[in-house]
Amino acid sequence: MTLKKVNPDLEKERSTCTFNIEELTNLLDTGAHCTAERRAVEDKVFSVKELKDEIPDEFLSHKERYENAIRKSVFLHKVLQETGVKRGVYNRSDKSDFRTTYYSIFKDGSPFMLQYSMFVPTILGQGDSEQVELWYKRALNMEIIGTYAQTELGHGTFIRGLETEAVYDEKTEEFILNSPSLSSYKWWPGGLGHTTNYCIVMAQLKIKGKPYGMQPFIVQIRDEETHMPLPGVKVGEIGAKLAFNTVNNGFLGFEHVRIPRRHMLMRFSQVSKDGKFTSSANPKLAYGTMVMVRVTIVNSAATYLSRAVTIAIRYSAVRHQSKLKQNEPEPQILDYVTQQHKLFIGIATSHAYMFCSYWLWDVYVMYQKEQNVGNFDRLPELHALACCLKVISSSDCTGLVEKCRMSCGGHGFMMSSNLPQLYGISTATCTYEGENTVMLLQTARALVKAWELGSRGRPFSPTMSYFAEKNVPSKWDSSLEGILNAFQKVSIGKLSSSVSSLQEYTKSGLSAEDAWNKASVQLIGAAEAWGRAVVLSIYKSEIERYGQTVSPALKSVLFDLVELYYVHLTLEKMGDLLLYTQLSEKDVVSLRKKYEDLLEKIRPNAIGLVDAFDYRDEVLNSTLGSYDGFAYERLMTEAMKSPLNAEPVNQSFHKYIKPLMKGKL
Ligand SMILES: CCCCCCCCCCCCCCCCCC(=O)SCCNC(=O)CCNC(=O)[C@H](O)C(C)(C)COP(=O)(O)OP(=O)(O)OC[C@H]1O[C@@H](n2cnc3c(N)ncnc32)[C@H](O)[C@@H]1OP(=O)(O)O
Numbered sequence: 001m002t003l004k005k006v007n008p009d010l011e012k013e014r015s016t017c018t019f020n021i022e023e024l025t026n027l028l029d030t031g032a033h034c035t036a037e038r039r040a041v042e043d044k045v046f047s048v049k050e051l052k053d054e055i056p057d058e059f060l061s062h063k064e065r066y067e068n069a070i071r072k073s074v075f076l077h078k079v080l081q082e083t084g085v086k087r088g089v090y091n092r093s094d095k096s097d098f099r100t101t102y103y104s105i106f107k108d109g110s111p112f113m114l115q116y117s118m119f120v121p122t123i124l125g126q127g128d129s130e131q132v133e134l135w136y137k138r139a140l141n142m143e144i145i146g147t148y149a150q151t152e153l154g155h156g157t158f159i160r161g162l163e164t165e166a167v168y169d170e171k172t173e174e175f176i177l178n179s180p181s182l183s184s185y186k187w188w189p190g191g192l193g194h195t196t197n198y199c200i201v202m203a204q205l206k207i208k209g210k211p212y213g214m215q216p217f218i219v220q221i222r223d224e225e226t227h228m229p230l231p232g233v234k235v236g237e238i239g240a241k242l243a244f245n246t247v248n249n250g251f252l253g254f255e256h257v258r259i260p261r262r263h264m265l266m267r268f269s270q271v272s273k274d275g276k277f278t279s280s281a282n283p284k285l286a287y288g289t290m291v292m293v294r295v296t297i298v299n300s301a302a303t304y305l306s307r308a309v310t311i312a313i314r315y316s317a318v319r320h321q322s323k324l325k326q327n328e329p330e331p332q333i334l335d336y337v338t339q340q341h342k343l344f345i346g347i348a349t350s351h352a353y354m355f356c357s358y359w360l361w362d363v364y365v366m367y368q369k370e371q372n373v374g375n376f377d378r379l380p381e382l383h384a385l386a387c388c389l390k391v392i393s394s395s396d397c398t399g400l401v402e403k404c405r406m407s408c409g410g411h412g413f414m415m416s417s418n419l420p421q422l423y424g425i426s427t428a429t430c431t432y433e434g435e436n437t438v439m440l441l442q443t444a445r446a447l448v449k450a451w452e453l454g455s456r457g458r459p460f461s462p463t464m465s466y467f468a469e470k471n472v473p474s475k476w477d478s479s480l481e482g483i484l485n486a487f488q489k490v491s492i493g494k495l496s497s498s499v500s501s502l503q504e505y506t507k508s509g510l511s512a513e514d515a516w517n518k519a520s521v522q523l524i525g526a527a528e529a530w531g532r533a534v535v536l537s538i539y540k541s542e543i544e545r546y547g548q549t550v551s552p553a554l555k556s557v558l559f560d561l562v563e564l565y566y567v568h569l570t571l572e573k574m575g576d577l578l579l580y581t582q583l584s585e586k587d588v589v590s591l592r593k594k595y596e597d598l599l600e601k602i603r604p605n606a607i608g609l610v611d612a613f614d615y616r617d618e619v620l621n622s623t624l625g626s627y628d629g630f631a632y633e634r635l636m637t638e639a640m641k642s643p644l645n646a647e648p649v650n651q652s653f654h655k656y657i658k659p660l661m662k663g664k665l
């Protein structure tokens with residue numbers, strides 16, 4: 001089937017766009033040169049025939065899918081090396097490295113994912129200069145392929161409870177790695193099953209019977225020639241999952257496996273030949289890779305949502321259903337305001353988190369520089385920001401990806417729409433790299449501490465500075481500034497109320513731990529409220545900053561989205577605002593009208609806004625979301641690829657159905 005033109009519905013939509021799409025694409029890419037660079041890489045990657053799937057992934061067996069993913073990972077690596085691309089490979093050096101759109105050639109992830117996202121960054125972040133020199137080079141050349149093995153069957157969240165041991169033997173100057181129980185087996189690391197030959201193992205260090213906490217060790221697990229597991233290493237794949245089925249997540253156990261002393265990554269803590277332990281300046285530096293990945297997840301979440309919303313909005317523009325007015329043709333479903341309500345917030349939310357992710361990356365890099373010269377003052381704020389923004393971005397975006405899927409009706413249930421897979425990889429971000437509730441409790445811990453120190457006169461860090469403001473009631477103000485102020489009041493109200501509950505519970509005789517547990521539902525609410533205030537503030541201030549450099553037409557549409565985001569959240573969180581601010585019923589009525597007006601205003605730009613994400617068809621991988629809008633033709637073409645359609649009658653008819661029909665079973 002050759003499709004030459006564009007669906008007239010989409011043509012019409014594109015003609016109503018009020019701003020320059022390319023200008024917005026450049027902004028999302030963090031610069032016109034970044035757009036050009038990204039497109040050049042995509043041209044190269046998508047022209048490699050080995051990177052194309054002959055049969056859609058979903059029709060392959062588990063084993064075939066893995067083998068296909070390995071083949072593609074190898075060719076992708078090769079082509080990226082030839083292109084000289086550092087983007088997203090090994091190490092992010094700049095926020096422009098985020099838009100690694102070519103990575104979507106894997107619908108369900110690559111078995112090399114952890115090599116790039118955690119193995120190499122841990123070597124760079126936790127190795128001393130000599131270790132970086134050795135291991136980074138080998139990893140860069142793909143002589144070694146690794147993963148980050150921390151989680152165990154028994155413990156993922158509570159890393160102080162990890163059981164894998166690394167016992168130092170000063171006689172041989174080696175560590176002995178051992179898995180003392182089934183629950184101590186590593187479980188989950190990406191690529192670990194059958195792909196990696198090395199890994200970073202997070203294990204409890206013991207010297208002369210004394211524990212020194214969790215430390216990173218670089219451990220060879222498979223022979224470099226034969227790829228057979230080394231003696232004492234038990235390794236395999238953990239099985240089928242909701243998503244990431246081609247990532248080859250694995251399990252790993254050790255039976256007294258010996259590794260040289262210098263295989264402990266020693267940038268922060270060291271073990272000398274004679275077994276002397278030198279502690280790092282801050283023990284939490286061993287958790288550094290997790291902070292970095294949490295920071296990058298904010299961008300991943302925004303990206304998954306921007307893909308889903310592109311698919312859903314394009315499909316909603318070409319899909320016609322029901323009657324709005326009896327004497328008129330069936331309208332595009334995008335004309336139903338309920339459909340706009342489901343989808344436009346997806347565009348605004350992906351902008352909010354994309355711009356916040358760029359800001360957060362800059363904060364991370366800045367704080368990192370301070371830590372490199374021994375200043376850890378801002379580590380608690382960075383940790384709280386990384387935890388909290390990871391949580392609200394992953395949960396908001398996942399909820400909206402699912403909304404996009406459902407907004408496509410039955411066709412959104414098709415794997416060929418790519419919406420189920422996007423939901424799968426998005427929902428994983430709510431669990432990995434710190435389960436969301438646990439991350440909110442970490443945030444709350446930092447907030448309560450800051451609150452208590454603040455009440456004793458200590459200054460607040462920048463994102464908490466409004467805690468110092470007096471919580472005096474003021475008239476409701478529906479401007480952006482007024483709404484931001486209101487959300488900060490909610491944040492203060494929830495935090496101070498949680499702190500009061502903690503104090504009351506301890507006064508009534510509960511231990512600090514029991515009081516914390518009893519108040520924890522309130523505490524996660526306070527943490528979320530702080531995160532909301534941060535996102536509202538950063539999204540607005542970033543758009544104000546960019547607004548000074550972009551055209552008036554683009555500035556106007558960017559602010560429509562900021563307003564939509566603010567008003568939508570106000571209506572969503574009405575209960576909290578009624579409790580902690582002067583919001584009245586009259587204000588709510590006028591905000592509802594404002595919201596409806598904004599949906600109407602954004603409607604002509606909806607297709608332009610999703611086109612500006614600049615996802616080519618190969619990146620979206622969706623029958624419903626292609627640029628030309630021929631959804632039905634693509635659905636039929638994909639259906640014909642089902643192996644069942646290769647023959648008119650399946651053999652099971654003769655074997656089972658016919659005997660049943662004839663009563664001969
Ligand atoms: C189609 C495919 C598409 C492909 C797209 C390609 C792009 C994708 C890119 C991304 C891919 C990423 C893939 C990643 C896969 C998942 C990897 C994992 O899950 S790996 C596994 C991830 N696993 C996890 O994330 C495990 C989660 N669990 C944990 O992190 C910890 O156990 C804990 C934090 C919960 C508690 O730790 P514990 O030691 O018990 O600590 P206490 O509670 O007792 O608090 C003591 C003090 O420490 C402080 N502090 C704590 N942490 C930090 C920190 N990081 N820093 C600084 N400070 C920190 C804390 O504030 C407190 O301070 P204070 O009040 O005393 O002043």
Ligand SMILES: Cc1cc2nc3c(=O)[nH]c(=O)nc-3n(C[C@H](O)[C@H](O)[C@H](O)COP(=O)(O)OP(=O)(O)OC[C@H]3O[C@@H](n4cnc5c(N)ncnc54)[C@H](O)[C@@H]3O)c2cc1C
Binds near residue numbers: 148155157187433435
């Ligand atoms: C797709 C995917 C990929 C992964 N990749 C890797 C990898 O490459 N390497 C790696 O090491 N790990 C990896 N993981 C593991 C991941 O990091 C952990 O699953 C995650 O940290 C959550 O830990 P858990 O599974 O122990 O959950 P649990 O902690 O057992 O969570 C279960 C429930 O208990 C609750 N809970 C636990 N502790 C507390 C608490 N203190 N207070 C209140 N509630 C609590 C949680 O909120 C949750 O509701 C991956 C996981 C997934 C899903």
